[in-house]
Amino acid sequence: MKKSILMVSLLLLLSFFTTLSAQIKIFIETDLEGVSGVFNFTQTREKGSPENLKACEYFMGDLAAVVKGLKDGGADEIVIIDGHGNQAMVPHLMVPGAVYVTGKPKPNGNHWNLDKSYSGIVMFGFHAMNGTKDGVLNHTQSSKTENKYWYNGVESGELAQTAIIAGHFGVPPILVTGDVATCREAVRFFGTGIVTVATKEGVSREAAALYPFEETRQALYEGAKKSIAAIPNCKPYLVSTPIKARMEYLDLDPSQPKPRLVGKEWVIPTALQLLDQ
Numbered sequence: 001m002k003k004s005i006l007m008v009s010l011l012l013l014l015s016f017f018t019t020l021s022a023q024i025k026i027f028i029e030t031d032l033e034g035v036s037g038v039f040n041f042t043q044t045r046e047k048g049s050p051e052n053l054k055a056c057e058y059f060m061g062d063l064a065a066v067v068k069g070l071k072d073g074g075a076d077e078i079v080i081i082d083g084h085g086n087q088a089m090v091p092h093l094m095v096p097g098a099v100y101v102t103g104k105p106k107p108n109g110n111h112w113n114l115d116k117s118y119s120g121i122v123m124f125g126f127h128a129m130n131g132t133k134d135g136v137l138n139h140t141q142s143s144k145t146e147n148k149y150w151y152n153g154v155e156s157g158e159l160a161q162t163a164i165i166a167g168h169f170g171v172p173p174i175l176v177t178g179d180v181a182t183c184r185e186a187v188r189f190f191g192t193g194i195v196t197v198a199t200k201e202g203v204s205r206e207a208a209a210l211y212p213f214e215e216t217r218q219a220l221y222e223g224a225k226k227s228i229a230a231i232p233n234c235k236p237y238l239v240s241t242p243i244k245a246r247m248e249y250l251d252l253d254p255s256q257p258k259p260r261l262v263g264k265e266w267v268i269p270t271a272l273q274l275l276d277q
Contacts, residue, residue, distance in 0.1 A: 034178030069224025120174035129157025
């Protein structure tokens with residue numbers, strides 16, 4: 001009996017010290033549309049334009065606040081993936097405390113080295129799914145062809161797409177930053193345990209009520225710090241596989257008199273193949 005009690009005590013002690021020594025690794029996937037001060041497609045599409053260069057500075061300012069918050073919250077390791085289509089990172093504006101991955105192509109796309117060793121995923125600067133009336137710069141993958149996606153009958157945007165892939169590895173979404181509509185979408189898909197930080201409020205697709213940078217970056221810092229403590233309350237976002245997928249998009253063939261709405265259905269064997277088309 002005494003030996004059994006001693007063994008249980010040793011196992012509990014070992015578990016305690018294992019928990020203490022566990023590294024908190026955070027994976028950040030970024031986008032540009034959801035950062036402070038960004039509200040029109042000129043800022044996000046026209047790489048190298050004055051508007052885009054300034055938007056990338058806004059991006060780095062927001063990102064710095066998140067990195068600092070995660071570190072102060074207890075993150076040991078942070079990997080950041082430049083997930084915007086034409087990339088947004090500005091190297092000379094990087095703050096210490098993270099690894100920044102940019103450029104194309106990246107092996108495994110925006111999910112580069114994501115695996116089960118990560119404690120949580122942050123979706124930074126994201127936007128609401130296509131068709132969200134109050135979603136600033138709302139779209140899903142492409143705003144030009146107006147893509148829409150359904151997985152197992154559930155219409156899903158880029159938040160869900162990213163979380164489904166992270167869920168394959170058992171990694172939960174812990175923080176989402178973007179406009180008010182994006183934060184609302186995050187809670188709807190991932191539950192109330194996730195931390196959200198609103199950087200602006202949508203008026204229409206290319207109009208927004210903006211908040212001063214000093215306020216948004218303080219909120220981003222506090223939200224990021226809080227998200228580390230929220231990890232135990234966050235669960236991976238899982239969908240059953242194989243996934244029944246449906247897509248609608250506009251065929252922009254110039255030989256046609258006007259764009260044509262096209263539908264497509266297929267089956268996705270695993271979450272890792274979600275974005276293979």
